[in-house]
Amino acid sequence: MTSGLSRRDFLTRSGALVVSFSMAPLLEPLALAQGPFDTHQSHIDPANLDSWIAVGADGIVTAYTGKCDFGQGMYTAQTQLIAEELCVAIDRVRLIQCDTSVTPDQGTTSGSQSTPTNFNTSGLAQAAATAREALINLAAQRLRVPANLLTAANGSISAKGGRRIRYGELVAGKKFKLKIDPKAKRRPAGEWTVLGKPVPPLDIEALVMGRFEFVHNVHVSGMLHGRVVRPPAVGATVVSVDEGSVRGISGLVKVVVRKNFVGVVAEKQTQAIDAAAGLKVVWTPGAGLPAQQGFYDYIRKQPSRDVLMIDSQDIEQKLAQAVTVLKATYCHPYQAHGSIGASCAVADVRADKATVWSATQSAYPTRQCVATLVGLPVDDVRVIFVRGSGCYGLNGADTVSLDAALLSQAIHRPVRVQLSRADEMAWGENYGAACVIDQRAGVDATGTIVAWDCEPWSVSFGGRPGYDRPGNVVTGMLAGYEPHLVSPQAASQPTGALENGNNAVPSYVTGCIGSNCNGAGRIRGERVLTHSVKSPFFTGPLRSPLRLQNTFAHECFMDELGAHAKADPVEYRLRHLRDQRLIDVVKGAAKAAKWDARPSPKSNRRRGEVASGRGIACVAYEGDNGYGALIAEVEVDLAAGHVQVKRFTVAHDCGPISNPAGLRNQIEGGLLQGMSRALGEEVTWDDRKATSTDWNTYHSLPLGIEVPVIECELINQSDVTATGAGETAITLVAAAIGNAIFDATGVRLRQIPFTAAPVKEALDAIS
Amino acid sequence: MPGISLRVNGAVHVVDVDPETPLLYVLGDELHLRGPKFGCGLGQCGACTVLLNGSAVRSCITPVGSVNRQEIVTLEGLGTPEKPHPIQQAFIDEEAAQCGFCLSGVMLTAKAFLDQHPKASEVEIRHALAGVLCRCFVHTRMFKAIQRYARTRQA
Numbered sequence: 001m002t003s004g005l006s007r008r009d010f011l012t013r014s015g016a017l018v019v020s021f022s023m024a025p026l027l028e029p030l031a032l033a034q035g036p037f038d039t040h041q042s043h044i045d046p047a048n049l050d051s052w053i054a055v056g057a058d059g060i061v062t063a064y065t066g067k068c069d070f071g072q073g074m075y076t077a078q079t080q081l082i083a084e085e086l087c088v089a090i091d092r093v094r095l096i097q098c099d100t101s102v103t104p105d106q107g108t109t110s111g112s113q114s115t116p117t118n119f120n121t122s123g124l125a126q127a128a129a130t131a132r133e134a135l136i137n138l139a140a141q142r143l144r145v146p147a148n149l150l151t152a153a154n155g156s157i158s159a160k161g162g163r164r165i166r167y168g169e170l171v172a173g174k175k176f177k178l179k180i181d182p183k184a185k186r187r188p189a190g191e192w193t194v195l196g197k198p199v200p201p202l203d204i205e206a207l208v209m210g211r212f213e214f215v216h217n218v219h220v221s222g223m224l225h226g227r228v229v230r231p232p233a234v235g236a237t238v239v240s241v242d243e244g245s246v247r248g249i250s251g252l253v254k255v256v257v258r259k260n261f262v263g264v265v266a267e268k269q270t271q272a273i274d275a276a277a278g279l280k281v282v283w284t285p286g287a288g289l290p291a292q293q294g295f296y297d298y299i300r301k302q303p304s305r306d307v308l309m310i311d312s313q314d315i316e317q318k319l320a321q322a323v324t325v326l327k328a329t330y331c332h333p334y335q336a337h338g339s340i341g342a343s344c345a346v347a348d349v350r351a352d353k354a355t356v357w358s359a360t361q362s363a364y365p366t367r368q369c370v371a372t373l374v375g376l377p378v379d380d381v382r383v384i385f386v387r388g389s390g391c392y393g394l395n396g397a398d399t400v401s402l403d404a405a406l407l408s409q410a411i412h413r414p415v416r417v418q419l420s421r422a423d424e425m426a427w428g429e430n431y432g433a434a435c436v437i438d439q440r441a442g443v444d445a446t447g448t449i450v451a452w453d454c455e456p457w458s459v460s461f462g463g464r465p466g467y468d469r470p471g472n473v474v475t476g477m478l479a480g481y482e483p484h485l486v487s488p489q490a491a492s493q494p495t496g497a498l499e500n501g502n503n504a505v506p507s508y509v510t511g512c513i514g515s516n517c518n519g520a521g522r523i524r525g526e527r528v529l530t531h532s533v534k535s536p537f538f539t540g541p542l543r544s545p546l547r548l549q550n551t552f553a554h555e556c557f558m559d560e561l562g563a564h565a566k567a568d569p570v571e572y573r574l575r576h577l578r579d580q581r582l583i584d585v586v587k588g589a590a591k592a593a594k595w596d597a598r599p600s601p602k603s604n605r606r607r608g609e610v611a612s613g614r615g616i617a618c619v620a621y622e623g624d625n626g627y628g629a630l631i632a633e634v635e636v637d638l639a640a641g642h643v644q645v646k647r648f649t650v651a652h653d654c655g656p657i658s659n660p661a662g663l664r665n666q667i668e669g670g671l672l673q674g675m676s677r678a679l680g681e682e683v684t685w686d687d688r689k690a691t692s693t694d695w696n697t698y699h700s701l702p703l704g705i706e707v708p709v710i711e712c713e714l715i716n717q718s719d720v721t722a723t724g725a726g727e728t729a730i731t732l733v734a735a736a737i738g739n740a741i742f743d744a745t746g747v748r749l750r751q752i753p754f755t756a757a758p759v760k761e762a763l764d765a766i767s
Numbered sequence: 768m769p770g771i772s773l774r775v776n777g778a779v780h781v782v783d784v785d786p787e788t789p790l791l792y793v794l795g796d797e798l799h800l801r802g803p804k805f806g807c808g809l810g811q812c813g814a815c816t817v818l819l820n821g822s823a824v825r826s827c828i829t830p831v832g833s834v835n836r837q838e839i840v841t842l843e844g845l846g847t848p849e850k851p852h853p854i855q856q857a858f859i860d861e862e863a864a865q866c867g868f869c870l871s872g873v874m875l876t877a878k879a880f881l882d883q884h885p886k887a888s889e890v891e892i893r894h895a896l897a898g899v900l901c902r903c904f905v906h907t908r909m910f911k912a913i914q915r916y917a918r919t920r921q922a
Contacts, residue, residue: 071866071903200862207867208858210802210842214868215802225796269792270785338903340814341868342808362773389814389868391902421807453919603799661862665908669865695811695900703873704897709905 010756043379046104049134049176052127053086059155059168061086061093061131061759065124066177066363067114068098068108069203071390073662074114076202077195081119081661085128085187086135089151089531090202098363098385104420108362108464112625112724117657119722121186129184131176138170150610187657189718195714200663208681212436215359215386215397216344218416223346224253225269226407226417227276229262230474233688234536235287235400237367238262245280252522255279256410261478263407263413270539273420287750289536290686296331296436296500299457300531306491309505310498310513318525320450322442328560329438330553331751332734334459334683336698337542341389342424343396347404348414351566352381358401359388368467373402373479374409392673394464394473394540396428422693427474430540433458437553442525447565449508449576451525456504456550459535460486474538486534500623502546502706503731504530506554507620508576520579520620536689537683543673544727547621548734552752555617555735560748568597569616569739581627581653584715589616589629590650592713600743612646615739617732626728627653630671632736633708636744641760643741645708650732653715654725661713667729668710674733675702675708680753699755772836775800776844786832790851791815793831802842803871806900817841823879826861842871845878854878854916856860865903872899877913883918890919895910 043052054062062372063082069075075095080536083090096102098109106123132152139317142165150157158164191197196524206212233239241262243255251271256263264275290298312318329690346357347370354376360366363383371378388397396419408415411658419428420633435458442451462483467597470615471483498511498518504513507521507528511519519526553726562572593614602613605740613636633647648671655662680699684692692698734752742748747762770781775798782797789808791837794800794817806814806825806922815827818840826875846852864870879889880895881921887895901909 069806071864071868073865164919186819201864203867204859204862204864205848205851207846207864207870208842209846209856210800210844210871210872211848212867213801214804216804217795217799217801243876268784269796270788270789338902339802340812340866340900342807344805386864389806390866392902418805421809665862665865665905668907669904672906673902676904694809696805700900700902701906702897703899703901703906703909704895705906706891706893707910710907 001256005379013236017731026216027188028325030385034232043101044104047179048239049127049130050177051104052124053131053170053176055131055167056137057168057173057354059092061087061088062096063093063124063128064096065118065120066098067105067233068361068385069385069434073201073659074109076662077658078118078124078197080195080197080199081125081203082128084192085125085132087132088155088434090194090199092155100363100367100383107365108365110361110683112621114725115528115654115658115722115724116625118122121182124375125186126180126182126184129186130178130181131330133181133184134176134551135167135170136176138167142170195658196656196660199396199439199659201662210281212603214341215357215388218346218357218386220346220348220414222410223414223416224265224267225272226263226265226404226415227280228403228417228423228739229264229524230420231283231286232258233730234289235678236283236285237285239282240652242280246278249275249278256683258406259478259480261405261406261475263422265407265411266679269418273638286688289689292685295434299434299436303488304457304531304533305486305489305615306496307530308599309490309530310509310511310519311527312512315451315453315525319440319442319453322450323445324438324564325442326561326564327440328557328750329436330556332435332549332552333752334434334537334681335542335681336425336431336692337392337429337702338425338698339389339391339395340554341421342421343388343400343428344414344416344418345397345401346414347401347408349374349405349408350412354405355382356401356405357384357386358403359386361391362398362464363414364399365465365467369402369465369470369476370405374475375662376406390753392428392543392665393432397444399428399473400466402470406475406479425721426690426693426699429536430462430473432452432545433460433535433539433541433549435549436545437550439553439557441557441561443561443565447496447567448513449523449561452506453527454504454506455529455531456529456712457533457551458546458549460532461535463539463540467686483538486532492528496520498623503550503554503619504528504546505578506558507579507582507618510578518623520582521576522578523576544731547619547727548731551617551619551731552734552738555732556738558752559615559742561601561740563742566599569600570595572618573616579620582618583628585627585651585653586616588713588715589631589649592651592711593631593649595631600739601746602743609638611638613740613742613744613745615741615743617735617739619728619731621724621728621731623666626723626725627726628732630729630732630736632733632740634737634740634744636741636759638745641756641763643679643737643754643759647709647711649711649713650729651713651715652725652728653717654718654755655722657714657716662726663714664712666726670726670729671710671733672701672707674730675737676739678734678752680703680755680756684751712747744763770903773827773829773831773834773839774836775839776841782831784831786830788829788831790817790826790829790834792921794826800841800843804868806869811898812869813876814869816872816875818875818879821879821882823876842874853919857912857915857919861908863905863908863912863917867907869901873901877916881917881920885916889914
């Protein structure tokens with residue numbers, strides 16, 4: 001295995017305590033994992049310090065993490081964290097990511113949860129703090145000096161007077177044999193020298209030199225090439241497969257059929273492509289798809305699973321008493337993750353064990369799903385994370401890992417599976433959900449909101465496979481496993497405290513359940529009833545799942561209410577907000593953008609050929625996992641309907657910042673990805689299948705566009721917990737652009753994407 | 768079948784493959800190069816870009832038989848970690864990557880264009896990048912890096 005050499009070297013360099021890379025650990029008796037990941041058996045007990053940190057005799061610190069890097073900077077940030085807590089230089093740290101034979105089970109790297117999990121007082125951070133205190137205690141014994149008189153720096157522990165001892169001497173190739181100490185103290189943010197600093201990405205040189213190993217570059221000795229044959233229509237099943245149709249293709253090794261899963265294996269990749277294209281498969285016609293035209297109305301007619309998020313139980317009464325009631329409906333299409341690299345995986349499934357090289361966000365859950373699919377005990381399956389192209393959620397990485405496992409199992413040899421672009425975009429990924437969101441609000445004589453009623457409808461089918469649902473992605477379903485289906489259910493009254501994980505509840509309501517008021521705002525008349533219905537396509541957590549769609553609807557509707565009240569959009573938001581961190585980002589963005597305080601739309605608008613305007617949106621991401629406010633400045637070509645964003649100004653608060661340079665990169669990327677999604681991205685389909693299956697039919701803004709100026713105002717708070725930061729900015733973009741278009745033109749667009757045609761149509765309708 | 772002679776990053780390789788095989792698969796599967804990536808296989812995104820006699824071509828739709836004996840350079844052939852090519856140094860300096868999968872398309876398309884049009888305007892550079900995708904949307908930093916490289920060429 002040529003690709004494994006660097007990885008193995010990397011490990012053996014890192015010291016005597018590093019777990020051997022044989023299968024030996026898998027043969028040891030199982031220890032039931034305890035603590036935050038205790039739902040599944042793992043041989044790596046997260047309660048043990050040795051599961052997370054090893055210090056080699058050479059002083060190199062090796063850390064094992066279950067949160068991996070897809071380009072969002074988590075490799076660099078976690079390396080900084082270890083260097084900081086262990087008081088070593090950053091080049092003395094080796095980070096091992098997401099390998100089920102050596103790293104703890106931290107579930108899935110997703111949902112802006114890596115920072116909350118590993119950078120506060122649990123997970124990797126707490127392990128690192130425990131290790132530093134353990135080293136100091138060891139030094140106290142060796143130097144016969146009380147621990148509180150010792151300091152750690154540069155990989156050594158020093159006493160006053162100059163006596164010092166290096167970490168390597170202290171541990172001398174032994175394990176710590178300690179439990180994670182929940183009382184171990186993190187180094188205070190005010191004293192950080194590595195964490196919190198703009199450390200350049202550790203992978204940048206390898207990337208720009210073309211030497212970085214992606215999963216697409218993995219080569220295993222004796223490896224063959226596989227391709228899949230997906231159904232030509234949604235719901236189609238296999239009637240027959242004519243293996244004779246590809247018998248003449250040289251290098252073909254096997255046609256593999258398992259229920260409705262069809263794939264081919266060949267010696268060379270082109271042979272596999274030819275075989276997949278040439279294989280005659282008779283399929284049933286499929287279920288048929290609801291028409292895309294009218295799909296948002298279709299959603300609302302489906303049986304739904306309902307959840308009453310919040311209910312003041314006086315909403316109708318308050319609306320009846322309001323001076324004015326406004327209503328609006330917002331629509332958001334299915335969108336694709338659309339990874340730049342079609343997904344790829346390598347699997348080597350033998351009679352007694354299996355290894356999968358996978359770009360999955362979910363190493364341990366994938367291990368379990370592979371074990372289920374190939375019928376091996378889970379402990380005999382190893383999933384090794386190797387980075388793929390940016391995934392932004394549930395792209396094809398999980399499903400192609402299952403494809404590779406099924407094909408390898410059929411021939412007992414390693415198989416690399418590369419999805420085609422159409423495999424990826426028509427079937428390989430689980431789309432971000434389409435939503436239709438109904439808003440109603442009542443205002444008093446001053447224009448202040450007294451009641452807000454919201455009903456978001458979203459579609460769902462499948463999702464992350466987790467540990468036990470391989471059918472949640474296409475390969476598992478084709479192989480006969482059931483996807484998760486929405487089961488219709490009526491809502492009951494909310495209890496406990498509001499958890500606004502999907503941002504279904506607008507920021508401007510109190511969010512009261514009994515005396516628990518977890519909302520960010522002041523409006524007391526409040527009701528949010530969510531509806532989930534069955535999707536004809538697989539759905540999954542595309543970056544800022546549902547949070548983006550809901551925020552688009554809330555922040556645009558807030559703008560409509562503000563315009564009705566003839567209030568300035570910033571002042572109007574502040575009037576209804578209670579959460580100080582959200583208030584601070586709104587004020588911060590307005591100040592940084594030199595906000596032009598006045599009601600929208602512009603009174604002197606629509607002169608000349610281009611109209612300009614500004615709009616704002618804000619969010620407390622997932623209720624409390626990051627705070628952001630964004631101001632977009634746009635120009636609208638009044639003749640053509642083309643929207644050009646000129647400037648984004650964002651204020652962002654994610655607590656103590658791990659790496660401000662990396663954070664800016666994430667914010668910039670999130671804003672422009674959000675702009676692409678707002679202005680052009682939409683999954684399309686005909687009566688049988690998705691038709692947006694390549695870059696001519698799914699519209700991503702290319703490198704050549706005029707890029708808006710981006711200004712980031714980072715609010716660094718050291719005395720609060722660290723939150724996620726990868727999804728806050730993107731959540732705001734569609735709303736801020738929509739509000740800016742309204743400001744410029746007086747046209748309110750309530751459906752994504754804002755392509756030129758609907759903008760022009762709306763402009764023509766009011767002129 | 769006589770082998771096809773490929774000159775890649777200064778070395779000569781003789782490969783025994785169907786001449787219709789897309790160059791990308793030969794570079795990746797036979798020569799184990801990591802620079803050119805499979806993005807779409809349709810010539811739409813740029814991830815598979817290599818330099819062919821100094822021009823950017825999309826190796827996923829270039830038959831290997833058509834490049835016999837011609838000079839091919841991939842991203843790893845531009846510079847070395849000890850001595851990065853100026854455009855590689857520009858991307859390092861601007862920290863112009865997230866996942867990095869698109870870099871062959873972005874960097875080699877920009878390099879080929881600027882080498883042929885050293886006095887290109889900002890608008891002309893953008894036009895040259897109209898068919899290149901980055902799905903992490905590192906556009907701002909990448910464009911700064913490309914402009915930095917353009918300045919080093921003019922200096």
